[in-house]
Amino acid sequence: MAFWMVSTALTGVAFAQEGSIPDEDRATADITVTATRVIRDGYQAPVPVTVLSGDALAAKAPTNIANVVNELPAFAGSVTPTTATQALSAGGVGINALNLRNLGANRTLVLLDGQRVGAATINGWVDVNQFPQNLVKRVDVVTGGASADWGSDAIAGVVNFVLDKEYTGIKANVQGGITTYGDNESYNASLAAGTSFADGRGHLLFSTEYAYTAGVVGQGGRGWYNGAKIFNNPAYAPGNGQPRLINSPAVGFNNATPGGIITSGPLRGTYFGEGGTPLPFQYGLISGNFMQGGQWEYADFSTTASLAPKSKRGYVFGRASYELTDNIAVFAQASYTKSKSRGSVGNQWNYGNITIQPDNAFIPASIAGSVTSSFSLGTLNQDLGPIIAWTDRSSWRGVIGASGDFDVGDRNWTWDVYGQRTVNHFDFEASVTNTSRYRQAIDAVRNSNGTIVCRSTLTNPNDGCVPYNIFGTGVVDPNARAYVLGRPYGKNKLTESVASATLRGDPFSTWAGDVSIAAGIEHRKESINGSNDPAATTNSYFAANYKPTIGSYTVTEGFLSAVVPLLKDSSLGKSLNLEGAVRLADYSTSGRVTTWKAGLNYTPIDDITFRFTRSRDIRAPNLGEVFASNVTSTGTPSDPANGGVANTVFIVTRGNPDLKPEVANSLGFGAVFRPTFLPGFAASVDYYNIEIKGSIATIAVQDVVNQCFAGNTALCPSVVRNSAGFISEIRVQPVNLAKQLARGIDFEASYRKSLDAISSGLKGDIFVRLLATRFLKNRFDNGVTKIEYAGTNSANGNTAGLIPSTPKWRYNFTAGWDNDVAAFALTARGISSGVYSNEYLECSSACPTSTPTATTINNNHIPGAIYFDVNASYKLSSAVELYFAVDNIANKAPAQAALGTFVGAAPLSINPALYDVLGRTFRAGVRLTL
8 A cells, every 4th residue: 555645635524534544644633733833633624745665766766755755736835956956156056945925935834743844045945955864754745835834934834744753663775867868877875773762662763775876967868959939039029020039949158168269359269079070060140149040059058057956965863862750751862964966067257258368378379470460259167067056064953842731620731841942053165166267377478488477467476377278178177177167166054943831621611512723923033144255245256256144043932722612413514623823923033923713614514624824924034045145246227216317336236134024814615525426536736816905026127227217216226326426336136026926726636546445356456536726826926027927938047946937737647556466557647738938929920019018939849748747566565565666657748848048047948947857767665674
């Protein structure tokens, strides 16, 4: 029965009818603890909760359990190793951060055993890689606002990883994997052990794991990459019927090649190949920095980016608990996680903007006589190698606590307290050019002795500059390469301290049963202390100019939750329960804020339950948004208050200590159907609507100026003018001006049947399960631009989970068979087709004049995808089980999602957040249980 995934979106009724639930998935009464703070036997909370059992997670044989969680349709836009390959500044390379409803990973609260976990990045992402994965008993996914129960960040919902704290025995797992292309090899070995002591009053747990993934650089021979990009149509003119944009394959630079290309003067179009040999370049259709056709593959910048980073991870976890008396128990647990990731971001390009002087000593002799003046050159700097990003993480987490119960009269009360401290260190660095050294080194001349030196060395012989040959590939002196390459770094220490106390009980009864309450108080401190390469502070590097963040805040919260039964076995229905919760939080940075939740659960007959929730939820600004240090640069925005004049001004990018929490108003209602005439079947449908006001976003420099001029007074303090009335400084910082809307419908259905009930000669059970989400709205409005992302499958920006492209449909269907010895399941998972942008208008001819909200394009379609996975297991004995799994058994290639023509876009014209980019992947292993 290894593949059954029970969902309390269905099993709110099922837990009242446990006879229909497979034995291994029957949960104790604390199954409801994630949906509500109230623990009550048989109670079903009004918010949908999907539960993934430990057996279901193991059956998929994932390299990380986040992979299985992310297959649930309610998740979209999660940060994964394949989507965060370019998340340099956020320090997100190699992590797994969950994202419900595509509202952002920082709006999904992730818990471990109902307790908060410290963020792994400055933007508040929690890394699931840090959890003891071989002790996870189940994963509860609450798809509804839960801030009143759990606090900040639970706007989209809560994901709670519940550990098997009573595990007894020894279990080990060894697993290996590889793609059909022979790359991204993965290895995983884990061990867990648990035992009781002191006649069962105490319990010890231990867990450890090591995991390794080789990663993939470029497409790795996959063959599907076609250089698709979206570029400005050079033939377009208003009213001539041409589309404004062209979506086409075979697009690359026209002004940069691996070894450099001359982009001005009489030698324009001469590029430098292996050994510096000058060759004529074949241009295609030119548009800006790009071209379609010609030698596009030679001039492409994307193929050195990683599809998946190389990573290794290890952890150790321990827990001890002891019953001091029959009514008091204490526990202590500690864990340590260490991980390292390495990924390639792409080439270090200079597209046609390098000035070469005519006396440059490295100009090939065959053309030197034709060079009489300076010229421009562009290059992909192949000899420098791609940008390499390293991320090194370590996490310490300790928790101590106690729980117990006591009687007041004939009423029993339970309590629990705990203190938790998490310290996350994450350090990142990159191999990139120091731009000033690079410019200095490529300006090479001969001195009076005929030796090639940097021009700067002629006047400063001790400057240490090493001349760099920019003409061709395979020509760079290793010493010159070492001189121009830097290793900018950022070091961060994130600390979270939590103290919590909760009291639960049934203080009195109504005509329909006991009233249950939970009340508590929590105090939390979050802090960050960062340092960086001093040269990065002045933006000295081509990329990865990390900035330090230093700051802290505290919050003290009190909460009260209650369940009030209104009907029980009445002529009006089987049951009706009212649930309410309220939480008051006092932040040291932003003051007080109140969240609340109200819900109803109504079961008119045994076959059906209706549910309704309304909540007010929040997300407090994270440490990065509040405390990011000032970074000063210059810019030339136009000033509409002074006739559009554009003067050079200071641009100060910083955090905003005046930010307030985002506020979300959430509505959800649905029904659960479990017919008594069809045992083993359950279905549910739920509607959700989440509206966020005061969403935190950063407004672009020019938009800040324009919006202030247009009367948006909230932005005017960011525009600083001198005594003459001209702009002297613009402050770019996150502000509470944006709005977000997420709306959709969740569907779920499952059926399980014993074959023995059909025929006594048949063994085992068959089962099917369908989950689907229809995304109706996913709108973002920053006060300047309103964008609807529902129905979009585009790639731009998704490398860091920043642009919430969301297909209209996501679905997951599983069918299989199992018995006590063997199991087999087939899964179909997929997404619907979509568009690049809902603001695009597709046409190839007779196009109307393009506008910002109806930009014409020749192709606005991105195909959907369906992937088939298979997994199976067989028990050789009670102690040994063999298993295997194959993802994407048809080796379906990802849809080509053309990029916009901007450097730094997602690599390889794909959207790794939506499509399988690695191809068919095999995993196999053995489990030992003693």
